[in-house]
Amino acid sequence: MNTVSLLNAKPAPRRRDATKAYCQASAVLSIVIVSVILLTLLIQSLPVLLSGDNGLFGARWNPDEGKFGIIAPLFGSVFVMLIATIIAFPIGLLTAIYISETRSSKLRRVIKSILELLAGIPSIVYGLIGVAYLNVWVADLFDLQSGRIILTAGILLGIMILPTFLTLTEDALSAVPQRYRENAKSLGMYRHEVFKGIIFPQAKVGIAGAGLLALGRALGETMAVMLVIGSLDRLPSPLFNPLSSGQTITSKLGREVGESAFGSVHFSALVFMSFILVSITIALTILSHYFLTRKQADV
């Protein structure tokens, strides 16, 4: 072969890499799906946003009158979430502390497996337990006619988010290396001082991430809440009374989406509420990931 023919030789034709193209397409599709969902929700929210005088940010919800005040369900969601976190966070944190301080790694593994099992119970089953037991107990305890109140929903939700919060918090606590504990204890510090002074400052970022994730789950939970909260479309009176019936965004959606006509302003109002909910939960999740994956910076 002389030089000229070498120079004139065409390069080998590039074979179309089907696998690569397929993978690229998959990745694009995954990104597109999220956008499609959010866009769909936004577009379907427009009717209620554009039609005036529907009391969208008021407290009255009455489809017959054309009033779609979302404040009551929003308040209900927050109230229920608050009760759930008051129950789940302290118990979860203290139990996580206990577990992370156990010497036996076998025991730790067993507990983690049980927690994973608990976290896998479907929410409708929690709802059934709430209906069959919690409603009755709460009604008896507070001498009410019905146990379908905000408090019951809060308690049930607290029980539901407890395993997830516990597991993640325990991970954060165990991630603090053992040598810090040894050094602190050699100085004659008590366990609660070791926790307060050494372990908690290092684990608090991970614990914050766990908390945010649990919050997100609490806000987005539908079936269990729907079955035990009643369906009162008003703000409770007095405002912070957990013993009244109420409504959360999710319970309202669960009940009314099936009954409202597609394309109506009613339906659009429901979609709008859903859009707000999604925005909040997505923000919470992204924030929690940021906390959970951040390396502990030096204090």
Add this chain to the structure above:
Amino acid sequence: MFKARNRRHFSEQCFALAARLSLIICAGILLFLLGSIFIQGISALSLEFLFTPSSSFGKSGGIFYQLFGSLLMVLVAALLVLPLALGTALFRNSYNNNTGLAHVMDQSLYALNAIPSVTYGIFGLIFFVNLLNTGISWFVGSIILAIMMLPTVTLSSYQAMAAIPKIYHENAAALGLTRTQIVRRVTLPQSFHGVVTGLLIGLSRAIGETAPIMFIATAFSGVTVPQSLVEPVSTLPTHILELAQQSTDPQALQNAWGASLTLVLLAATFSGLALFLRSRLNSEGHQ
């Protein structure tokens, strides 16, 4: 027991007591949950229950078609999500060099994971049932469930791929293999366990979902085996929902417990398999 020597020691005692108390409360909650599901459900459960169709709106009879509907929907969903999740994970691991794009992909998956289940139902209702005019269809239900499973399966696959030691890639590349050949001969076989684990965990969650499918895929009664893609089915979670709303009727309630126990056992089987696979392959190390 509570002899405190000084104020510090007193705080220590309180702290230890509080931690122990919390553990007991947690254990109590655990026993209550698992116990009630098992004890209530076991009395309703029998082979007859599993294989008899339901009647009089679920108050009597069994859960055969609900069981069938649930399994049909989630298994088809798994078939739908697997190729998409694999492709996405492979792209992220082997074909992508752009960190910005990787970041966008990750955030999209986290966002998908954060969407509440009822919103998926609403989306399905708008997009498929109405805009695309499919009507109530079990296949649409599978599609929605597949989208819900996507983040779990993709991330699990991706983690398994990322955990493959670089040394395998280096040796393969040194042998002159192209990226696709490496994918086929190194990445896929070695990350297979992660893919299957993610799929099983996704299945475990999907089978218990109610809100996404109750608007778009299910009907309560008169449903047997669907003859086409655009017919409704009945499923275990929606069945339990209906029965729970008739909680004053003890027979309905008992059937609800039976269905719940079945559902929990199914979900536990999937996640138990996933755990088993994960621990077995962790101890074997990378083959």
Add this chain to the structure above:
Amino acid sequence: MPDKHPKPQLSLVKNSAGADAAAQSSAVKVRNFSAYYGKNCIISDVSLDLPEKGVTCLLGPSGTGKSTLLRWINRINEETENASFSGSINVLGLDVLEGYPDVTELRRRTGMVFQQPCVFPCSIYDNMLMGLRNRKLSKSDARAIIEQSLKSAAIWDEIAHRLEDPATSLSLGQQQRLCIARALVLKPSILLLDEPTASIDPVSSRAIEDLVISLGKDIAVIMVTHNIIQAKRIADHVIFLCDGKIVEQGTRTHMFSMRSSEKTRTYITEEFCDC
């Protein structure tokens, strides 16, 4: 309370033909002590006395139980999975189990420094403050004690002007000296050092060794090391452990002379111990 393992068979314990350690009063008395991890016996039936003043080196090959013994003196080994012991340890006249029902009291009378320098992720000053939590001290008192401890650890001059800086900004050698200073804050009578220079560069190691020698003039310093030359440099008293048993113990001059037993001489010259 840690687990107590059932008593194993007694066996004879070798003592050196050199100086009698018991003549000096003992800071730590160990009697028929055995240590276990699960069913694994790491130390078998050891008895010794650790003197009240001076530097005592626990010498021997890695993995022979020196650190384990040290860590049971202040009961920090309780934190380790499956660890248990039998026999008795007496620290400053009190049994470590019965005499100190509150283990933090024991640990405030003994200070410990570990092989890997472990400063807490806060400022140098706050690190030093960690040990002082049991006393209600005014700010000026606390500062005085901290200054004194940092001076005893021969690190005051280097960091006096930067006490608010994060402790992790110090070099490893400085961090280790900070750990020693931190342990000294409570004025312990016994200082337990677990291979303190193993992770440190040679220059800083020498600084730490000088520090150890000077501390040994006032308190009991018990140091685990597998570095024979280091033991020769700084020990007043050497205990040679191999395979969980005491091979020989005595003063430095005795142990590093021709009068020591054959096993000891073999180890010192060839770093080989056939136990």
